[in-house]
Amino acid sequence: MAAPLARIDRMESLLTADAEGLRKAASEDLAAAREAVASFKALPADASSETLLSAWDAVGRPLNRSGGLVHLFFQVHPDEKVRGACAEIEQELSRFHTELSLDREVFARLEGADPSTLSDPVARRLLEHELRDFRRSGVDRDDATRERVIALREKLVELGQAFSRNIASDVREIVLDSVADLDGLPDDYIAAHPPGDDGKIHVTTNPPDATPFMQFCSRREHRRALHLVMSQRATPDNLPVLDELIATRHELAGLLGYTSWAHYITEDKMIKTPERAAEFIAKVRELTGARMEQEIDEIWQALKAECPEAERVRDFDRLYFREKIKRAKFDFDVRDVRPYLPYDAVRDGVLDTVSKLYGVQIRKATEIATWHADVEAYEIHDDGKLLARFFLDMHPRPDKFKHAAMFDLVSGLRSASGTGDTVPRAALACNMPQPTESDPALLDPDQLSTYFHEVGHLMHHLLAGDHRWLGVSGIATEWDFVEVPSQLFEEWGRDPALLAGFTRHHESGEPIPADLVTRMNAAEDYGKGIVTRAQMYYASLSLECFRRDPATLDTSALVAELKPQFVPMPVEEGSCFQAAFGHLEGYSALYYTYMWSLVLAKDIFSAFEGDLMNTDIARRYRDAVLGPGGSKDAEELVADFLGRPSSFEAFEAWLAA
Numbered sequence: 001m002a003a004p005l006a007r008i009d010r011m012e013s014l015l016t017a018d019a020e021g022l023r024k025a026a027s028e029d030l031a032a033a034r035e036a037v038a039s040f041k042a043l044p045a046d047a048s049s050e051t052l053l054s055a056w057d058a059v060g061r062p063l064n065r066s067g068g069l070v071h072l073f074f075q076v077h078p079d080e081k082v083r084g085a086c087a088e089i090e091q092e093l094s095r096f097h098t099e100l101s102l103d104r105e106v107f108a109r110l111e112g113a114d115p116s117t118l119s120d121p122v123a124r125r126l127l128e129h130e131l132r133d134f135r136r137s138g139v140d141r142d143d144a145t146r147e148r149v150i151a152l153r154e155k156l157v158e159l160g161q162a163f164s165r166n167i168a169s170d171v172r173e174i175v176l177d178s179v180a181d182l183d184g185l186p187d188d189y190i191a192a193h194p195p196g197d198d199g200k201i202h203v204t205t206n207p208p209d210a211t212p213f214m215q216f217c218s219r220r221e222h223r224r225a226l227h228l229v230m231s232q233r234a235t236p237d238n239l240p241v242l243d244e245l246i247a248t249r250h251e252l253a254g255l256l257g258y259t260s261w262a263h264y265i266t267e268d269k270m271i272k273t274p275e276r277a278a279e280f281i282a283k284v285r286e287l288t289g290a291r292m293e294q295e296i297d298e299i300w301q302a303l304k305a306e307c308p309e310a311e312r313v314r315d316f317d318r319l320y321f322r323e324k325i326k327r328a329k330f331d332f333d334v335r336d337v338r339p340y341l342p343y344d345a346v347r348d349g350v351l352d353t354v355s356k357l358y359g360v361q362i363r364k365a366t367e368i369a370t371w372h373a374d375v376e377a378y379e380i381h382d383d384g385k386l387l388a389r390f391f392l393d394m395h396p397r398p399d400k401f402k403h404a405a406m407f408d409l410v411s412g413l414r415s416a417s418g419t420g421d422t423v424p425r426a427a428l429a430c431n432m433p434q435p436t437e438s439d440p441a442l443l444d445p446d447q448l449s450t451y452f453h454e455v456g457h458l459m460h461h462l463l464a465g466d467h468r469w470l471g472v473s474g475i476a477t478e479w480d481f482v483e484v485p486s487q488l489f490e491e492w493g494r495d496p497a498l499l500a501g502f503t504r505h506h507e508s509g510e511p512i513p514a515d516l517v518t519r520m521n522a523a524e525d526y527g528k529g530i531v532t533r534a535q536m537y538y539a540s541l542s543l544e545c546f547r548r549d550p551a552t553l554d555t556s557a558l559v560a561e562l563k564p565q566f567v568p569m570p571v572e573e574g575s576c577f578q579a580a581f582g583h584l585e586g587y588s589a590l591y592y593t594y595m596w597s598l599v600l601a602k603d604i605f606s607a608f609e610g611d612l613m614n615t616d617i618a619r620r621y622r623d624a625v626l627g628p629g630g631s632k633d634a635e636e637l638v639a640d641f642l643g644r645p646s647s648f649e650a651f652e653a654w655l656a657a
């Protein structure tokens with residue numbers, strides 16, 4: 001049977017809209033949302049709880065049409081006018097949300113709903129969460145407090161921007177006398193760093209400059225010099241900004257009734273309390289001890305052989321010796337893998353894997369026009385029914401977002417009548433090489449892994465789109481669970497049999513040999529003891545900065561106190577790591593989430609028992625973990641799938657392997 005042609009509805013027509021068209025659509029949607037707020041407030045006093053909650057959930061629906069697209073276009077649209085219009089629309093939307101979150105009339109009506117009269121457990125949970133979020137915004141505080149809350153939130157936006165700006169704008173460099181000082185670096189790096197007019201070679205702290213330097217430069221004193229300037233970025237400017245950021249968050253948390261910012265920010269996450277976050281960090285610390293010591297010893301032996309005068313392993317030895325030991329141990333070079341990974345083969349292979357795993361059909365929807373000729377539209381059908389649409393914007397362009405991310409555009413909704421359902425939509429925005437007539441666009445193993453990672457996010461949003469309530473549709477789950485489906489799906493990109501099914505050498509057409517994949521995986525995993533310990537040091541620093549009393553907190557003393565608990569490399573004299581630790585702004589106390597999701601992903605992966613294409617297990621995973629979206633606590637979703645509470649066992653086995 002031929003797949004039905006896509007119905008081009010309002011959302012798809014916006015994919016090609018210009019700045020004016022988007023402004024018009026967004027203002028219609030915002031007006032409809034304001035009307036929905038008015039209708040909610042106008043409900044009769046004796047309206048049932050079901051009616052109240054439905055009317056409240058309806059407030060977000062008009063913005064579900066264009067809001068996600070505006071957010072995406074602000075980041076990726078080729079037309080500067082469109083990006084500008086989207087920036088303005090985003091500000092307007094954000095003002096609307098802030099106003100709404102502090103609207104006492106709305107809160108009072110919603111608080112009047114009686115959860116015990118709601119028969120649907122999802123509705124009861126949604127009501128509870130909506131009220132919690134209102135309280136967390138400060139809506140139930142007196143006027144003076146609410147005013148102070150607004151002022152503090154505004155101040156936090158400014159401080160956050162200043163903190164990030166100081167990091168982004170502070171590029172430092174070291175100056176080297178001759179090409180001999182670049183010993184060990186690849187030829188293309190040396191060619192790209194010729195001596196300047198002053199006859200000297202300049203190496204900056206920008207990652208494309210600094211990362212290869214720290215990995216390959218054999219001159220220890222130069223690695224040391226670069227490491228030192230890297231760890232002095234954003235000093236001294238960011239130290240007072242950081243102190244103020246910490247103090248302001250602490251004050252805000254106090255006004256809202258919390259002991260500390262860490263208490264406030266963990267409350268609605270899986271982890272729930274800073275005490276549990278600290279326990280998690282301590283537990284991972286303990287599990288990684290033996291592994292890290294073994295790796296440090298390997299580095300120490302290699303260091304002594306190369307620099308007999310060295311006294312101990314320091315931070316600037318870590319990447320260099322990791323690369324060196326890896327090459328010697330696994331005889332692995334990424335350049336051997338790339339020829340097997342032409343872009344088109346990887347894309348088709350990843351989508352085919354999804355299609356087989358979940359028993360769905362994926363077709364390219366060439367009839368849907370989008371914001372750029374390079375963007376591809378797809379549809380997912382399940383049993384002949386349109387399940388979702390997605391868009392792949394995978395190649396770099398000037399003025400496009402520089403990272404890799406999934407953007408949810410529309411959350412799926414099921415109408416009570418079964419007609420007028422909304423299918424979910426999402427887009428991936430990445431920066432992978434683009435194939436041309438003469439260039440097959442070969443990916444490296446990191447990009448292969450990123451492809452699987454982002455498609456993991458994509459399928460989470462799209463398969464969680466069958467809900468009656470907008471508030472639980474899509475990835476409406478706890479923040480510290482979000483990276484679980486994506487990190488889990490990375491495992492599919494490491495499986496030799498699966499990769500043999502879709503990779504092909506761009507010249508010979510041969511699939512990638514299994515032993516090359518095995519060496520690639522081993523090389524990628526090498527050093528995980530030290531990496532995990534370092535992650536836990538950052539997690540601990542992030543937590544303690546926002547858990548302790550800012551009145552007596554000295555962030556440099558905190559670094560000196562915490563680092564030795566996790567890694568044996570000393571704090572370098574003159575370094576100031578925290579000043580350029582950007583996550584202290586965006587993640588605040590929540591840096592632990594990376595490892596937390598990895599522990600859960602390893603646990604879920606263990607249930608597949610190596611049988612990655614087992615469609616029965618995949619079906620259970622889809623139904624128990626992805627499909628429910630935000631309708632249950634993530635902890636419960638995981639336990640539903642595993643048939644037991646989650647555990648560290650699989651993570652421990654991975655560490656030991």
Ligand SMILES: [Zn+2]
Binds near residue numbers: 453
């Ligand atoms: Zn991710």
